[in-house]
Amino acid sequence: MVSLKDISVRCGVSVATVSKALNGHKDVSEATREKLVRTAREMGYFPNAQARALKTNRTFNLGVMFLDEAGRGLTHEFFAKVLNSFKTEAERAGYDITFISNKDIGGRRMSTYEHCKYRSVDGIVIACTDFTTPDVFEVINGDIPVVTIDHIFDCRTAVVSNNESGMEKLLNYVADCGHTKIAYIQGKRSAVAEKRLAGFWKACTARGIEIRPDWLLTGDYCNPDNTYQLTKKLLKNKEIPTCIFMPDDYAAIGGLNAIKDAGLSVPEDISAVGYDGIAYSQLLSPKLTTYSQDTPTIGATAAKQLISLIENPRSTFTEVITVDGQFLEGGSVKKL
Amino acid sequence: MVSLKDISVRCGVSVATVSKALNGHKDVSEATREKLVRTAREMGYFPNAQARALKTNRTFNLGVMFLDEAGRGLTHEFFAKVLNSFKTEAERAGYDITFISNKDIGGRRMSTYEHCKYRSVDGIVIACTDFTTPDVFEVINGDIPVVTIDHIFDCRTAVVSNNESGMEKLLNYVADCGHTKIAYIQGKRSAVAEKRLAGFWKACTARGIEIRPDWLLTGDYCNPDNTYQLTKKLLKNKEIPTCIFMPDDYAAIGGLNAIKDAGLSVPEDISAVGYDGIAYSQLLSPKLTTYSQDTPTIGATAAKQLISLIENPRSTFTEVITVDGQFLEGGSVKKL
DNA sequence: TCTATTAACGGAAACGTTTGAAATACTTGG
DNA sequence: CCAAGTATTTCAAACGTTTCCGTTAATAGA
Numbered sequence: 082m083v084s085l086k087d088i089s090v091r092c093g094v095s096v097a098t099v100s101k102a103l104n105g106h107k108d109v110s111e112a113t114r115e116k117l118v119r120t121a122r123e124m125g126y127f128p129n130a131q132a133r134a135l136k137t138n139r140t141f142n143l144g145v146m147f148l149d150e151a152g153r154g155l156t157h158e159f160f161a162k163v164l165n166s167f168k169t170e171a172e173r174a175g176y177d178i179t180f181i182s183n184k185d186i187g188g189r190r191m192s193t194y195e196h197c198k199y200r201s202v203d204g205i206v207i208a209c210t211d212f213t214t215p216d217v218f219e220v221i222n223g224d225i226p227v228v229t230i231d232h233i234f235d236c237r238t239a240v241v242s243n244n245e246s247g248m249e250k251l252l253n254y255v256a257d258c259g260h261t262k263i264a265y266i267q268g269k270r271s272a273v274a275e276k277r278l279a280g281f282w283k284a285c286t287a288r289g290i291e292i293r294p295d296w297l298l299t300g301d302y303c304n305p306d307n308t309y310q311l312t313k314k315l316l317k318n319k320e321i322p323t324c325i326f327m328p329d330d331y332a333a334i335g336g337l338n339a340i341k342d343a344g345l346s347v348p349e350d351i352s353a354v355g356y357d358g359i360a361y362s363q364l365l366s367p368k369l370t371t372y373s374q375d376t377p378t379i380g381a382t383a384a385k386q387l388i389s390l391i392e393n394p395r396s397t398f399t400e401v402i403t404v405d406g407q408f409l410e411g412g413s414v415k416k417l
Numbered sequence: 418m419v420s421l422k423d424i425s426v427r428c429g430v431s432v433a434t435v436s437k438a439l440n441g442h443k444d445v446s447e448a449t450r451e452k453l454v455r456t457a458r459e460m461g462y463f464p465n466a467q468a469r470a471l472k473t474n475r476t477f478n479l480g481v482m483f484l485d486e487a488g489r490g491l492t493h494e495f496f497a498k499v500l501n502s503f504k505t506e507a508e509r510a511g512y513d514i515t516f517i518s519n520k521d522i523g524g525r526r527m528s529t530y531e532h533c534k535y536r537s538v539d540g541i542v543i544a545c546t547d548f549t550t551p552d553v554f555e556v557i558n559g560d561i562p563v564v565t566i567d568h569i570f571d572c573r574t575a576v577v578s579n580n581e582s583g584m585e586k587l588l589n590y591v592a593d594c595g596h597t598k599i600a601y602i603q604g605k606r607s608a609v610a611e612k613r614l615a616g617f618w619k620a621c622t623a624r625g626i627e628i629r630p631d632w633l634l635t636g637d638y639c640n641p642d643n644t645y646q647l648t649k650k651l652l653k654n655k656e657i658p659t660c661i662f663m664p665d666d667y668a669a670i671g672g673l674n675a676i677k678d679a680g681l682s683v684p685e686d687i688s689a690v691g692y693d694g695i696a697y698s699q700l701l702s703p704k705l706t707t708y709s710q711d712t713p714t715i716g717a718t719a720a721k722q723l724i725s726l727i728e729n730p731r732s733t734f735t736e737v738i739t740v741d742g743q744f745l746e747g748g749s750v751k752k753l
Numbered sequence: 754t755c756t757a758t759t760a761a762c763g764g765a766a767a768c769g770t771t772t773g774a775a776a777t778a779c780t781t782g783g
Numbered sequence: 784c785c786a787a788g789t790a791t792t793t794c795a796a797a798c799g800t801t802t803c804c805g806t807t808a809a810t811a812g813a
Contacts, residue, residue, distance in 0.1 A: 082534065084799055095763045100801060110761060127527070127535045131470040132799035135768045140467070142515070155501050156696070161491035172520050177536065179478070179515045184508050191463065198418065199463045200513065305700050334700045341702060360492070361697055364641050364670045366677060420769055431793050436771060446791060468769035471798045760809075771797085779790070 083124045092120055103128075134201060143171050143387065144181035144202035146193060146220065148209045157303060158331070158359045159376060160208055163230060166380030167206060174388050181205065183216055194219040204387040206230065210302070212272065226390040228383045232272045238390065238399040240383045243406060244273055247372040248280030250408050251354055254370070255324050256288045259417030260352065263290065264322035266311050266336070268302030268329065277356070281326070302328050305335030312339035316351075323352060324414060330355035330362040330371055337365070348415035358409050367412030374406045419460045428456055439464075470537060479507050479723065480517035480538035482529060482556065484545045493639065494667070494695045495712060496544055499566060502716030503542060510724050517541065519552055530555040540723040542566065546607065546638070562726040564719045568608045574726065574735040576719045579742060580609055583708040584616030586744050587690055590706070591660050592624045595753030596688065599626065600658040602647050602672070604638030604665065613692070617662070638664050641671030648675035652687075659688060660750060666691035666698040666707055673701070684751035694745050703748030710742045 085103075089096045094113065102109045102117040103126075109117075134140040145167070147160065155161050168178055179200060183193045193216040197205055204226040207217060212232040220227060221234050233239045255263060265281055268274050285292050296315065300307045308327060315321060316339065325340075327333035333355040337347060345351050348367060355362055358373025382402055421439075425432045430449065438445045438453040439462075445453075470476040481503070483496065491497050504514050515536060519529045529552040533541055540562040543553060548568040556563060557570050569575045591599060601617055604610050621628050632651065637643045644663060651657060652675065663669035669691040673683060681687050684703060691698055694709025718738055 082799095085801095086799075096800080097764075097802080098762055100799095101762090104801085106802095108761060113761085127531060129471070129799050130536050131467045131476070132768090133801080134467040135465070135471055135770090135799080136801045138768085155491050155497035156494060158492060161497055165491050168516060172516075172518065175520070177515050177517075179513050180504060180508075181513075182508065184511070195461075195463055200466050334697070338700065338702055361670070364674065366674055418769095422769080432770080433772080433794075434792060436769095437792090440771085442772095444791060449791085465769050468798090469771080471769080471800090472771045474798085754813100756811100756813085758809100758811075761807085763806075764804090766803090767801085768799105773796095774794085776793070777791080780788080782787090783785095 082129065083126045084129065085126075088117060088121050088124060088126060091124070092117055138201065140201045140203055141176050142200065142202045143176050143178045143384075144197050144200065144205040144225075145178050146181050146205055146207045146209065146217070148182065148211070148214075159357055159374065162376035163208060163380040163383070166377040167384045168380075170381040170384035171388070174384070176203070176384075176388065192216055192219055194223050194225075197223070197225055204228070204391045206383050206387055207232075210269075210271065226387060226394070228387040228390070230379060230383055233401055236399055238386050239401045240379055240386065241276075241401060241403055242273075242374045242379060243403050244276035245280035245283070247356070247374070247406050247408075248277040249284040251326070251356070251370075251372050252281055252284035252288070252290075254408065254410070255326075255352070255354060255414055256284070256290060258324075258352070258414050260324040260414070261290050262296075262320075262322045263292075263324050263326065264296035264298070264315050265292070265326040266298045266300055266308060266315075266328050266332075267326075268300065268332075270299070274299075274302075296322055300328060301332070303331045304328075305332055305338070307335070308332040309335035309339045312336040313343070316340070316343045316345070321351070323417070325351065325353050327353060327355045330357040330359045330369060333362070333369060333371075334365075347413050352414040354414060358406070363409070363411070365411075365413075368409075370411040370414045371409050372406050373409050375404050378404045418465065419462045420465065421462075424453060424457055424460060424462060427460070428453055474537065476537045476539055477512050478536065478538045479512050479514045479720075480533050480536065480541040480561075481514050482517050482541055482543045482545065482553070484518070484547070484550075495693055495710065498712035499544060499716040499719070502713040503720045504716075506717040506720035507724070510720070512539070512720075512724065528552055528555055530559050530561075533559070533561055540564070540727045542719050542723055543568075546605075548608065562723060562730070564723040564726070566715060566719055569737055572735055574722050575737045576715055576722065577612075577737060577739055578609075578710045578715060579739050580612035581616035581619070583692070583710070583742050583744075584613040585620040587662070587692070587706075587708050588617055588620035588624070588626075590744065590746070591662075591688070591690060591750055592620070592626060594660075594688070594750050596660040596750070597626050598632075598656075598658045599628075599660050599662065600632035600634070600651050601628070601662040602634045602636055602644060602651075602664050602668075603662075604636065604668075606635070610635075610638075632658055636664060637668070639667045640664075641668055641674070643671070644668040645671035645675045648672040649679070652676070652679045652681070657687070659753065661687065661689050663689060663691045666693040666695045666705060669698070669705060669707075670701075684749050688750040690750060694742070699745070699747070701747075701749075704745075706747040706750045707745050708742050709745050711740050714740045 085096045085099045089099045102114040206228050208230040227237050229239045298311045300311045327336045355369045355371040358371050362369040421432045421435045425435045438450040542564050544566040563573050565575045634647045636647045663672045691705045691707040694707050698705040
């Protein structure tokens with residue numbers, strides 16, 4: 082690998098000058114800067130990331146904290162897409178991304194935060210299904226810039242999907258279709274679940290739609306089996322709803338199967354809506370009526386915010402950015 | 418951050434001794450090593466990854482090269498799962514992973530290989546849909562340890578799924594069910610497509626099953642729309658097959674929709690098989706008969722091989738490791 | 754012409770490690 | 784009790800940068 086020194090001897094200047102020239106400092110003449118930049122290019126010079134980081138404490142590396150209880154990790158389409166756009170935006174700004182978790186190093190267990198310190202990441206994005214773990218708290222309370230996705234902490238900037246208004250839009254559509262007997266299956270207790278339920282509740286009361294306790298079930302996100310069971314349970318009651326809100330699109334597949342197995346069909350006998358707008362939901366027939374989260378914007382915004390936090394710490398305030406999604410009218414809701 | 422020096426002054430020894438003690442060198446007495454290790458723990462010491470890397474040229478970072486033409490990236494379930502298990506295994510061994518691609522740094526375009534050099538990754542895993550790009554060649558021809566997934570280069574160890582025998586197994590099952598009029602839709606030209614077609618061809622000839630050119634179509638992997646069109650085309654012929662091999666499970670969804678739209682049903686009127694064994698395929702009803710690739714083993718094996726290549730360069734030979742998958746009998750193939 | 758100012762560049766320390774060689778301290782056998 | 788050997792520890796250089804500060808050269812003002 083060619084170093085600053087190599088360039089300096091070739092051009093007969095000091096390494097200090099080379100460094101300054103390449104980094105665009107002002108105290109180097111235009112003539113020499115041009116010459117240095119040129120030979121650096123000729124010799125195929127690239128800065129040594131380690132040496133630079135050692136000196137400057139900046140690695141241009143962003144840590145991604147990325148956990149879900151089921152260990153599905155990247156398989157989770159929402160996270161995968163968000164990460165994808167996050168990565169793209171970060172790379173555009175010259176940052177690389179590294180996965181961060183708790184791990185063993187040299188026989189000693191290292192918390193996620195310690196891991197971040199060890200790798201000297203410049204910033205951290207947290208996208209978890211569970212924000213209540215000690216590992217998350219330690220990172221939140223640390224002194225590395227953090228952006229959270231779909232969860233809000235005090236004093237930390239967050240990028241959140243508009244879960245509340247998204248759910249409102251869904252309910253309004255369903256209500257517009259004439260439904261009043263509506264069941265709601267939600268995912269595990271979390272900030273996201275709370276928000277969605279709030280939107281559902283708000284829209285229902287505005288519409289004068291009764292929320293029956295026995296039609297308000299709590300299950301798991303992204304768990305088709307679980308949703309299958311819960312849907313089955315709903316369908317066994319003497320009175321059944323005309324429309325079911327599934328926890329999310331993926332889980333909805335289980336729900337739809339339960340409906341099918343009960344000898345009913347969507348949307349003729351019963352209607353269903355999902356949440357997320359994952360690719361598969363639009364490949365079903367009928368297409369699932371759902372609310373598509375704007376994952377490209379969420380990821381890119383998180384990256385931009387995080388980088389801004391890193392590069393001008395004082396000019397950026399912690400804020401909460403809500404990203405709107407888009408209602409997708411499929412064919413899974415019958416117009417009564 | 419507490420450094421070796423901090424520990425050394427606290428214990429009244431030199432930094433060299435501390436370094437050696439913590440790294441398990443032999444030339445330090447048991448008493449002092451114990452003392453040093455203990456105070457290191459007490460003081461919350463972690464090595465500075467940059468400084469260490471600068472000195473040793475080992476970063477304990479693995480680069481992941483991960484491209485597909487459609488830009489689906491992590492959304493591709495096969496890759497997502499492989500990456501997940503790769504990551505898990507790598508972390509177990511103390512390595513972190515960083516995404517590597519071509520990017521701009523300091524205004525100059527950096528090739529993927531240069532990016533690897535810049536970050537000093539210890540090894541690279543390549544999992545692409547297209548292995549024919551200059552970027553891939555540059556990495557392959559470089560001097561950083563490499564493991565490829567699902568593609569074989571000379572002199573580079575590769576972990577490949579058993580595409581050939583997997584496809585054979587599928588065909589044999591279908592043939593056992595009594596099918597002889599079989600269509601085959603394959604994905605884009607690639608090592609994987611070649612292997613699968615080879616398996617299909619081999620098994621067909623062994624069984625005496627004719628491969629009709631007009632029933633052998635080439636489309637895209639993971640492209641439901643494309644498969645929808647191709648399936649529709651197949652169904653428009655005067656004579657239609659009794660079973661269709663879809664490029665993969667995801668694409669199969671398009672094919673299944675085409676069948677449904679043609680007023681036919683699976684498996685009563687026509688049978689279908691997929692490939693991959695993605696989660697969704699087993700949520701359809703009927704479940705898709707397919708061949709599940711062992712993504713956990715593929716990823717973990719790739720990580721183990723790569724790390725072995727890094728840690729004992731001479732004792733490890735480049736090899737090709739084939740990972741078996743598993744036949745999944747769904748309900749999408751009718752027994753004639 | 755002389756001094757003050759500015760522009761351009763170099764010296765050198767520092768970041769936190771690792772490591773071979775040198776130095777010191779301990780054993781042990783004769 | 785000494786020499787030779789071994790066990791333990793320290794020195795110091797090195798990895799490739801960045802950056803503060805000092806130095807020289809050039810320019811301008813008087």
